[in-house]
Amino acid sequence: MAEAKKIKAYEIGELDHYLFGQGNHYEIYKKLGSHKVKDGDTEGVYFAVWAPNAKAVSVIGEFNNWDETANEMERGEPLGIYTCFIPDVPENAMYKYSIETYSGARISKADPFANYAEMRPGTASRVTDLSRITWSDSAWMAQRKNWDHKEQPMSVYEAHIGSWKKHDDGTPDGFYNYREFAREAVKYIKDMGYTHIELMGIAEHPFDGSWGYQVTGYFAPTSRYGTPEDFAWMINYFHKNKIGVILDWVPAHFPKDAHGLADFDGTPVFEYADPRKGEHPDWGTKVFDFGKNEVRNFLISNALFWIEEFHVDGLRVDAVASILYLDYGRKDGEWVANEYGGNKNLEAIGFFKHLNSVVLGRNPGALMIAEESTAWPKVTGAVEDDGLGFSLKWNMGWMHDFTEYMKLDPYFRKGAHYNMTFAMSYAYSEHYILVLSHDEVVHLKCSMLNKMPGLGFDKYANLKVGYAFMMGHSGKKLLFMGQEFAQLREWSEARELDWFLLAEDEHVQIQNWVRDLLHLYKRNKAMYEQDNSWDGFEWVNADDKDRSIYSFIRHSKNGKKNLLFVCNFTPMARDDYRVGVPRRKQYKLVLNSDDVKYGGKGEERPLVYKAEKKECDGRPYSFAYKLPPYGVAIFEF
Template sequence: MANFSELDRYLFGQATHYEIYRKLGAHFTDQYGIRGVCFDVWAPNAARIWVIGSFNGWDETADEMTRLEPDTMGIFELFIPGIEEGALYKYLIETKDGKRLYKADPYANYAELRPGTASAVTDIEHFKWTDEKWMEERAKTKDIYAKPMTIYEVHPGSWMRHPGREDDGFYSYRDLVKYLIPYVKEMGYTHIELMGISEYPFDGSWGYQVTGYYAPTSRYGTPQDFAYFINECHKHKISVILDWVPAHFPKDAHGLAEFDGTCLYEYADPRKGEHPDWGTKIFDYGKNEVKNFLIGSALMWIEHYHIDGLRVDAVASMLYLDYGKQPGQWVPNKYGDNKNLEAVEFFKHVNTLILGRNPGAVMIAEESTAWPKVTGRVEDDGLNFSYKWNMGWMHDFLDYMKLDPYFRKDNHHKMTFAMSYNESEKYILVLSHDEVVHLKCSMINKMPGEMEDKFKNLMVGYAFMMGHPGKKLLFMGQEFAQLQEWSEARELDWYLLENPDHKHMQNWVKKLLHIYQKNPALYELDSSWGGFEWINANDAERSIFSFIRKSKDGKNNLLFVCNFTPVERSDYRVGVPKHKTYKLILNSDDAEFGGSGKERPVNYKSVSQECDGRPYSFAYPLPGFGVAVFRY
């Protein structure tokens, strides 16, 4: 009896087989009372296929697969008795023109550690989850946008490493439970975003050139170890986001490229099917079986591994047919323009499906253009993502922060412009790994001036980011002002925390994160002018920004004042909307952040004195690069 039934074939052909990872690939099963593994692979244009592996001495003629009838879909199947957990295997595919291809299993749940490229037999069904309460609470979430979200972006292989080991010294998924989770909890992040989890062959791609869309990378342990890490994150009330890469895949011989001797997973026309800049293949989003492959991968991460969200990489490269291409290198759509209509429909399908089946989960777009309604509803012709990375804010912010403070007055608009379009999408403000690699400098070394000024610049920049509407993402190491650019080949420079300047920066970011979590004004109304109000957006001459963040109930609103020059303003006065007492809850001049430690009053009562166009105001001596946050 075939493992892959007629119903399976029908659903797969419609791109609606939502548990395809339980059918294609290698799965333990019993046939006629005999325990073994059933292998199923989709390869419609193959002439013959054999399963070769450690269990048959890699004998290329021992175990030939059978093409299931009717053969129009091209599913090949074979049951082999007696195979043990961890056995390695590949498919030997003979093409119709007589070539022989040695391919890893596209649906494998585990793989051999690189540089090996074989798939590995494993059972991912026997992990005992204990996060039922977390999953129930997630499913009951009525408004994801009214919840706090501060994301710690982590590349597991270079966050921390074991010293002196002969292998790579990677922390395993279980090591990360012991060390990463407590660190994230202590710092005050709400989410961990993991780079490079789907299996990939080349470390230097950071996991963005995937060969195993259904397999957690074996660099850090087994699928069960990975599940344990997620389970423990949930136990400690930390959400987990994974990077997911449906935009392209590498040309490695064992991978998806020309899988059965033809362009099976990619567009056949190289003008649609290849990224000339990246040397990779583009998925054929018009082919149902390919769409099902990607949809099944997304569903497996969220439904089987309990992942709380996917950050979708390189969305713009999928939406535009001419992305990274010169004239003659791309083909217009049926309307003659550059939109990939099949990719648009794919996003509408996958986002609606995942969010509909998994309330409380999120889909995040890394989309770098002005494509409209990325987070809009499908009914309004939107793509239905939960959030979009705000790359515009990031570029303007970094352009401003790099400037000598003397020239900031002429670029004041770079820090206020994002509010003019803030309501158009649901945004995440990001300072990601992409901003601290390839000669871009670390965050601290983007800052102008001598070392002391660099730290003060970065402190005020982080405070502005934390106060500005939008959820937050900060790449690992930047919270303590890593000096070097990031490299996947070494761990972060944790020794820097022995230096007081770096420790003060870590204290500052930690304080900002805890203030963020404790104050709904900073996250409840991120995409509405109801949650934000400029006090003075036009103080360009002094390069000071003052604004208010408001909560839904109007209680515990916050007033931010950020000075982006080294000039002390001892006569500074800030206008306020209400005749209230304003309580100082954050002062960058405190000793724990490397400031003077000079004592200041906690409470500031406003008086009837017009300032900043407001009827009330109070005086606050503002240090150079000073930040003050008040609650009222």
């Protein structure tokens, strides 16, 4: 029997081929890509790339004058992984793989596993050494292991780094770098009271207008805002300030850019070969082949890479429905049914179960969040119970019903009253997060403020009562940047938020309101610790459609600090408003939208209300409260 060739620790060996071929090499990113290593006394870089159908591959870069013949790679079987060691390659050196296809063509590709990329419009990969990154967030990482999203507050500030704020210094983009953004955003987020930040578009992408949703470098934080070390510094800084970090993650599709994953070795390597499965007709992008072990491994290891190597606290998985349904965005004749004749992608279902089991199994306290827009069952159900295993699901149904209701003239709201209560009929079928995301304030959908009916005071007052209802409703919360101070214009990635609006009282007042709601949410267990049970939510009156008033209670586990919400969605004052309550107790007013700092009239009113034995809302006790137009009152008892 032939003796197996002894390999160096950094080299691709038989076990690597086997595990990658089985789809279980969860740290394959430590082997594929470019890695600084030492071969004896010689320092250099080990390059490894999976190109199964290539005729030949070589490394081209600044260090060899982009010469296709200078550094040819050796093919490893059985998977077709090409490798080579090149001495004395400097840090940040640019490189690509020059691939000779079986048709005789030569194509140049960026490294799918590169950790750093050339600033766009350049498309080369860069050599970098992640082992130099240092962390000082051990306290955060230790407590994360015991963090349970089901019983903890979670209010998310969704942000796009490139357009949050910009430097007015004459530079072409004016981007804040990762470190500058972290320092400024931490101050703002702590002041406002959010618990997490969710960052759009971090993985490297060629086109700004894709917002980061068409990725070419899955293992590289975009160089628009700095180096991988800068990116890690940002995560570390958020953690030291007790702010969790969620990244948007895009396994649904990838672009056709010549340097990217599409037709990587001249053939469909990462995508389905059949265009009826492998292309999104609406988006003009490629679809990952979830039937290939190596492709599933690429994605699962990528999810682990962000969470384990960069300490990210969770991934929000984009466009899950487009992955699950074979006919998503496709007409008859444009899609292929599964083996049972159905429209479900069985391979993708298996992928999600594997992904979530591994990521959450290895990283207790981390989050996997599905942006899933249909009624697919058990998205957050346990894999053992045939669920997909996500931690949370974006509640797109609530978002649609809520925005459609809020757009209505208050006169017509009574006809759509149950838009606002319907979500509670399925609220505990999944673990939900309520979202008003970037998708709702682009493409002529208007900003949140300009969705509101009326003019002047009415618009701002409508938005305030809407936000209060959202904060009181069961489920975690997410709000897109700029909407917390009532941005007037739709969001654009090309300009910073309209911070100048905070020179105007109305915008400061909305910001004050959102800030106080967020802090109220974070400090009151009734708002979150029973988010997944009817024990935590109780309608007082869900049927007052003629007056368009909703009242409900959020219960804490120990019953010591419960909260009663009253929300008036019309401009009609209700001086005689009476609300039914469960006990003959005192009810303390803790948030009142009529306060001057929120744009109200500031009318003096008692802070404590004593329930009397007077039937109302089907309850034996009640108290009266002077409810102003679009009034919100939150009472603690």
